[in-house]
Amino acid sequence: xxxxxFDYIRAGSADxxxxxxxxxxxxxxxxxxxxSLLPLMxxxxxTPSVLVDVGRVRELAYVNDGGDHLAIGALTRHRELxxxxxxxxxxxxxxxxxxxxxxxxxxxxxxIGGSTAHGDPAxxxxxxxxxxxxxxxxxxxxxxxxxxxxxxxxxFLETALAADELLVEVRVPKTGATGFSYQKFNRRAQDWAIxxxxxxxxxxxxxxxxxxxxxxxxxxxxEEAIAAGxxxxxxxxxxxxxxxxxxxxxxxxxxxxxxARVLVRRALExxxx
Amino acid sequence: xxxxxxxxxxxxxxxVEPRMLLVQYLREACRLTGTKVGxxxxxxxxxxxxxxxxxxxxxxxxAAQADGATITTIExxxxxxxxxxxxxxxxxxxxxxxxxxxxxxxxxxxxxxxENPNPxxxxxxxxxxxxxxxxxxxxxxxxxxxxxxxxx
Numbered sequence: 001x002x003x004x005x006f007d008y009i010r011a012g013s014a015d016x017x018x019x020x021x022x023x024x025x026x027x028x029x030x031x032x033x034x035x036s037l038l039p040l041m042x043x044x045x046x047t048p049s050v051l052v053d054v055g056r057v058r059e060l061a062y063v064n065d066g067g068d069h070l071a072i073g074a075l076t077r078h079r080e081l082x083x084x085x086x087x088x089x090x091x092x093x094x095x096x097x098x099x100x101x102x103x104x105x106x107x108x109x110x111x112i113g114g115s116t117a118h119g120d121p122a123x124x125x126x127x128x129x130x131x132x133x134x135x136x137x138x139x140x141x142x143x144x145x146x147x148x149x150x151x152x153x154x155x156f157l158e159t160a161l162a163a164d165e166l167l168v169e170v171r172v173p174k175t176g177a178t179g180f181s182y183q184k185f186n187r188r189a190q191d192w193a194i195x196x197x198x199x200x201x202x203x204x205x206x207x208x209x210x211x212x213x214x215x216x217x218x219x220x221x222x223e224e225a226i227a228a229g230x231x232x233x234x235x236x237x238x239x240x241x242x243x244x245x246x247x248x249x250x251x252x253x254x255x256x257x258x259x260a261r262v263l264v265r266r267a268l269e270x271x272x273x
Numbered sequence: 274x275x276x277x278x279x280x281x282x283x284x285x286x287x288x289v290e291p292r293m294l295l296v297q298y299l300r301e302a303c304r305l306t307g308t309k310v311g312x313x314x315x316x317x318x319x320x321x322x323x324x325x326x327x328x329x330x331x332x333x334x335x336a337a338q339a340d341g342a343t344i345t346t347i348e349x350x351x352x353x354x355x356x357x358x359x360x361x362x363x364x365x366x367x368x369x370x371x372x373x374x375x376x377x378x379x380x381x382x383x384x385x386x387x388e389n390p391n392p393x394x395x396x397x398x399x400x401x402x403x404x405x406x407x408x409x410x411x412x413x414x415x416x417x418x419x420x421x422x423x424x425x
Contacts, residue, residue, distance in 0.1 A: 001313050001314075002292055002293075002294065002297070003292045004292070005290070005291075005292055006291060006292060007291070008274065008291030008335075008337050010337070010340075031335075031338075034333060034334060034335070034338065035315070035333065038315075038333045038334070038335070039314060039315055039333060042294075042313070042314075042333075051291065053335075053337070053338060055338055079327075102403070103318070103402045103403025103404075104328055104381065104384065104385060104388075104400060104402075104403055105315075105318065105321060105328045105329055105330045105381065105403045106315070106330075106403065108324075108327040108328060108329055108384075109329055109333075109334065188402075189399065189402035190316070190402045190403050
C-alpha cells in the first residue's frame with residue numbers, strides 16, 4: 001500500500017512550518033512521527049497534496065519545568081516522555097501512559113503533539129491531557145494562542161486547530177506524587193484501547209475515557225459522585241453516562257459501556273491505593 | 274527528490290518519489306530484501322529496522338524522512354562474518370519457525386536490549402509486543418532474547 005502522490009516540504013523550524021501552511025492551507029498536512037497519518041495515507045483515507053515534515057524541528061522536543069506546570073514540546077516523542085525523569089517525578093500519569101502507547105517502534109517515532117493534533121478518540125494521551133486539564137499552545141500567522149484541552153477536541157479526528165496553525169507545546173500541571181491509574185483494555189498488547197479509563201487524584205478526582213465517543217471525554221458523572229462522597233464502586237456505575245460509544249468489530253456500544261464501568265472502578269481503586 | 278542514507282555502513286544516494294516508503298526503498302532501491310513486508314499496516318513488525326539505532330517499522334516511514342539517517346537492516350548486523358549476539362542466540366535457541374518474522378524480531382530485540390540490557394522474561398515479552406510471529410513461536414524467541422541479554 002502506497003500513499004497517493006504529494007509534494008514534500010521538509011521544515012527546519014517552526015517558522016518554516018507556518019510559512020508552508022500559510023502558502024498551502026487546507027491542502028497541506030503536517031507530518032510529525034507519522035504513526036497515525038502515514039497509515040491513513042497508505043489506505044488513501046487521507047490524500048493531502050502537500051506534506052509538511054516537521055520531524056526535524058527538534059527545537060520543539062523538550063520537557064521543561066515551567067514553575068507551576070511542565071512545558072512539553074509538541075515534537076517530544078513518546079519514548080522521550082517515557083524516559084523523562086522530570087515527567088516521572090512531576091506528572092507521573094503522563095509518563096506512565098506514554099509508555100503504554102503502541103509498541104517500542106511506535107514510541108520511537110510518535111510524538112505527543114502528533115497524537116494530540118490527530119484527535120483520535122482511541123488514542124491514549126488525549127484522554128490523559130483531558131484528565132489533567134492541560135493547556136495547548138498553538139502558533140499561527142498572528143502569533144500564539146492557548147487553548148484549554150477541554151475545548152480542543154471537537155469531533156472525530158477534528159480539533160480546534162486552524163489549517164494555518166501549528167501545535168507547539170502542551171502544558172500540564174505538576175501533580176507530584178498524587179495517585180493515578182490508567183486502565184487500558186485491548187486484546188493484543190500493542191493494540192488501540194477498545195476502552196480506556198484514566199483517573200488522576202490531584203486535589204479533586206478527574207476521570208477521562210478513551211474510545212467512548214467521537215472525542216476523548218471526561219466522565220463527569222463519576223467525578224461528581226466522587227466529589228459528593230461516593231465510593232469508587234458507586235461512582236463507577238455512572239461511567240457511561242453521556243457517552244456515545246462506537247460500534248466496531250471489537251465491541252458493541254453496550255459492551256463498551258460495561259467496560260467503561262469496570263475500568264473506571266479499577267482506575268479509581270488503583271489511584272486511591 | 275534526492276536522498277542520502279547510510280545503510281549498513283554504506284552511503285546510498287537515490288532519487289526517490291516523496292511517497293516511497295522506507296521498506297520499499299530498502300528492498301527495491303538498495304536491493305536488501307532481508308527486510309520483509311508483512312501486514313503493511315505497522316502491526317506485525319516484520320519490517321523493523323534500526324534508524325539511528327532505534328527500532329522503527331519501515332512500512333510506516335517515508336524514505337524521505339530517513340534522509341541523512343543511519344540505518345541497520347538484518348544484512349548489516351553481523352560484523353566481519355561473525356553473527357551479532359542476538360542472531361547467535363536466535364540460532365542456538367531455535368528462535369524461529371518459518372523465519373518470516375525473524376529479521377524484524379531480531380532487530381526489535383537488538384533495540385530493546387540497548388534500552389533494557391537486563392530484562393525479565395515479562396519485560397522481553399512486553400518489549401517485543403510490536404512483533405508478531407504467525408507460527409506462534411514466541412517461547413523460543415523469548416528464550417533467545419534472554420540468552421542474548423545474559424551473554425553480553
